[in-house]
Structure formats: C-alpha cells, structure tokens
C-alpha cells in the first residue's frame with residue numbers, strides 16, 4: 001500500500017522541518033534515510049579509495065561501488081554493467097557524449113537535432129558542437145499542448161545526432177521517445193540518439209533495450225540519491241569506439257613517456273577518484289524506488305497532478321495559465337504556471353513565507369520560455385512524499401499572493 | 409518569518425511612481441535580468457547637471473518595481489554628480505526591508521540602469 005504518511009517518515013528532513021511543503025523535486029529530490037545512512041557507512045566503515053588498494057577496506061569499497069554499477073544496469077535494463085559510466089551529473093554525461101563522440105562524427109553540413117524544450121544542459125553542448133563543426137542546429141518545436149511537432153521529412157541522412165529530453169522539466173510533457181527514435185532511425189539508421197532522462201528516471205520505468213536509444217543521461221540527485229553523481233548509459237559497441245573524455249588516473253592501462261593506452265569502458269571514461277560515497281549510496285535510492293514500485297509512483301503522481309491542476313483552474317480560472325499538456329497522464333509531476341499580473345518571484349517568495357518551496361524563473365530553459373512568450377514561470381513539482389494536503393497549502397498560498405498583489 | 413512585502417512595497421507595485429517613457433530624453437538606459445526576466449528602462453532629462461525629469465518602464469517583480477519608483481522619486485531635482493554616488497546600501501535603506509541574496513539582484517537592477525542612464529549624459 002502506498003502511504004504518503006509512511007513515506008514521509010523515511011525522509012529525515014521532515015523531522016527537522018515538520019511544516020515543510022516541498023514542491024521542488026524537479027530541481028532535486030529529498031533523500032530517504034537509507035541513502036544517508038549508506039553515505040555515512042562508507043565514511044565510517046570503509047573510507048578507502050577504490051581500485052587501488054590491496055587491503056580489505058579498499059576491496060570492500062570497490063565491491064560496494066561495483067555493486068551499484070550492477071544495480072543501475074539492472075534498473076535501466078542495460079545489457080551489461082560495462083555500459084554504465086559514473087559522471088558528476090546529467091550535464092557532464094551529455095558533455096561526455098558531445099566531446100568523446102559528437103566531435104568525431106559531426107561533419108560540416110550535418111545536422112544535430114533537438115527540441116525547443118531542452119534544458120540548457122541538453123541544448124548548449126550541442127549548439128556549441130554544431131558551431132564548432134560547422135553543422136546545422138535543428139530545432140523541433142512544441143504545440144499549444146506542450147507536445148513535440150515533428151514535421152514530415154524532418155530527419156534525414158544528414159541528421160547525425162538526436163538529443164531529446166524524455167520529460168520536459170518545464171512543461172512536464174512525457175515525450176514519445178521510443179516512437180521518435182524509431183522514426184529518426186528509419187530515416188538514418190546510423191543516427192546517434194542521446195536521451196536526457198534527468199526528469200524521467202525518478203518517475204518512469206525505463207528499459208533502455210525497449211527505448212532503442214544509444215545514450216541515456218541522468219542524475220542521482222533527482223532520484224532520491226546523493227548529489228554530485230550522474231550516470232551515462234551507452235551502448236557497449238559505441239562506447240568502445242569513443243575516445244576518452246578526461247585523461248588521468250584510473251582510466252589508463254599502460255603509460256610510458258612515448259604513449260598511453262586506455263582501459264576499456266566504463267573505466268576509460270572515469271578518470272580520477274569518483275564520488276565513491278555517492279555511488280555506493282545510490283543503490284539505496286534505487287532499492288527504495290523499486291520497493292515502492294513505479295506503477296505506484298506513477299499512479300500517485302498522476303493523482304496529485306490532476307488534483308493540483310483542477311484546484312488551480314477552479315480557483316483562478318482565466319487568471320492562471322498552466323503550461324504543457326492538459327491531461328495529467330501526459331505529464332510527469334510538474335506544473336509550470338503563470339498568474340496574470342503576478343511576478344513568479346513574488347509568488348515564490350510569498351509561498352516561502354508559508355514554508356512552501358517552489359521554483360520561480362526560467363528553470364534553465366530560456367529558449368523554451370522565449371517560445372512560450374513569458375520571461376519566467378512558477379513551477380511546482382511533486383514526488384512520492386507529497387500529498388493532497390500539500391496541494392491545499394499551495395492553493396491557499398497562491399490565493400494569499402493573489403490578494404496581496406491585486407487588492408487595491 | 410517577516411514578510412518583505414511591507415505596505416510601501418505593495419503600494420509602489422500597484423501604483424508605481426514615475427512610470428512611463430519620456431519623449432525626448434537626454435539619455436536613457438536599459439538592462440534585463442535574464443534570471444527572472446525583469447526588464448527596466450530609465451529615461452532622463454538632465455538640465456544643468458540636474459535631473460529635471462525621470463521615468464522608468466519595463467516589467468518586473470514587486471521588489472524591482474518599488475526600487476525603481478523610490479529611486480526615480482529620490483533623484484528628482486538632484487545633481488547627477490551626487491546621484492552617481494548612490495550605492496546599494498542607500499537603495500536597501502529606501503526600501504526598508506531585509507532582502508535575501510536571491511532577491512538582491514531584483515532590488516538593485518534599477519540602480520544599475522539608473523547609474524548607466526545618468527552617466528551617459530554629457
């Protein structure tokens with residue numbers, strides 16, 4: 001049974017801030033006790049470096065780290081743990097693909113395609129790469145309902161890279177990634193597809209084999225795990241052909257004055273000491289999510305999102321604009337909105353006075369906000385520890401803001 | 409927690425002072441804060457080194473709008489050489505509220521524009 005009250009007890013922050021209404025999980029999720037305990041376990045019980053020690057506590061740390069790699073691989077349906085690379089965050093994962101592969105395969109006149117709804121971290125790296133390599137930067141637009149509009153003939157043999165977000169961090173739209181990849185590959189079987197799963201991984205069951213993508217990037221911190229850790233999954237065959245990303249320790253096999261040979265993936269892409277504690281603790285986040293189950297997570301999220309949208313529209317009607325899909329089933333637990341005449345910063349600040357955390361601004365998606373014709377939005381995002389009472393408090397806070405700023 | 413939305417801030421937000429454009433300003437300046445989309449433009453007419461007329465336009469949050477109202481109101485008939493010396497402290501003092509680091513930029517954007525505008529004039 002899914003009980004928010006029970007779940008809340010697993011998150012120590014609620015003990016320290018009993019009144020906290022946390023509606024900013026799209027920025028980062030809260031952390032359950034199991035994850036925190038595991039972080040401390042590493043530092044207290046086997047705080048050694050990995051891969052190098054011939055002594056027991058280093059071997060233990062290495063074992064724990066590699067166990068997480070395996071758990072991540074199983075979690076996303078990877079063929080082998082060798083396809084799982086640890087990075088610092090989604091942003092670094094995407095940059096890795098851009099540097100270690102994009103630079104090589106993108107030629108003058110080729111195209112790199114992505115959507116107007118990308119987070120800057122899946123936008124700027126490709127824009128810069130296109131500039132550098134003289135390629136065309138091609139944008140997929142969105143419609144009124146926040147869905148991608150892919151015109152006939154959009155993809156061609158020239159489209160070498162497709163970089164797409166699975167779930168928009170502003171609109172909340174869940175994109176039909178599988179179908180889009182299929183379409184792109186039917187036009188160019190050699191196209192490299194990079195999926196930004198930062199907002200998808202906490203909410204949807206992902207199986208990379210079924211998805212058909214070549215790369216998947218996500219962050220630990222949005223899926224109940226520690227900060228400072230990202231994951232890049234890539235198809236083994238492609239990873240093997242890629243050049244290294246960073247050079248240094250841990251990623252080399254043989255070094256002489258004349259030359260260096262590199263390890264096989266994934267270590268080839270993991271130069272330097274990784275975030276050992278973070279990696280070790282991530283498995284506890286995955287265990288926690290798996291225990292609850294994505295079916296339950298999704299059901300709960302849709303229910304909360306539907307309730308929030310209904311209440312917002314009922315209270316504010318024409319005075320509120322909710323961006324993205326009308327049907328809550330088409331979106332992750334994200335609602336970005338604008339109250340007419342109220343500045344998002346002011347709205348967020350008033351909510352903060354009631355301990356309600358929402359986001360105000362452009363959410364690292366300036367091109368999308370320009371497209372929507374607003375400089376900024378207020379965003380409320382939901383996760384497993386939110387309930388209808390949180391939504392009621394949000395509505396109350398919004399009403400207060402409305403009265404404060406519009407009453408003559 | 410104390411609200412930063414004191415009466416004066418809300419009053420200036422709903423009824424801003426010196427809001428609008430000047431037809432033939434001796435100088436004007438514009439700045440935007442990409443973070444929140446606040447945009448402020450200030451037009452001035454300086455005569456004999458003094459601010460004869462000043463108006464601001466653009467949109468922004470309550471804090472930036474109140475700050476622009478207060479600043480333009482304060483500067484009327486004052487000498488540009490003196491106004492150039494206004495610092496962040498003075499603006500925060502006029503607003504009379506404690507502002508956290510996240511909103512400081514909102515409060516100070518008008519000052520930046522203001523200084524740009526009055527420094528441009530010969």
Ligand SMILES: Cc1ncc(COP(=O)(O)O)c(C=O)c1O
Nearest residue numbers: 089090091119121169198199219
């Ligand atoms: C869709 C999307 N992509 C990428 C990112 C970047 O994640 P990170 O900051 O962990 O690199 C975010 C997080 O804000 C996001 O929402």
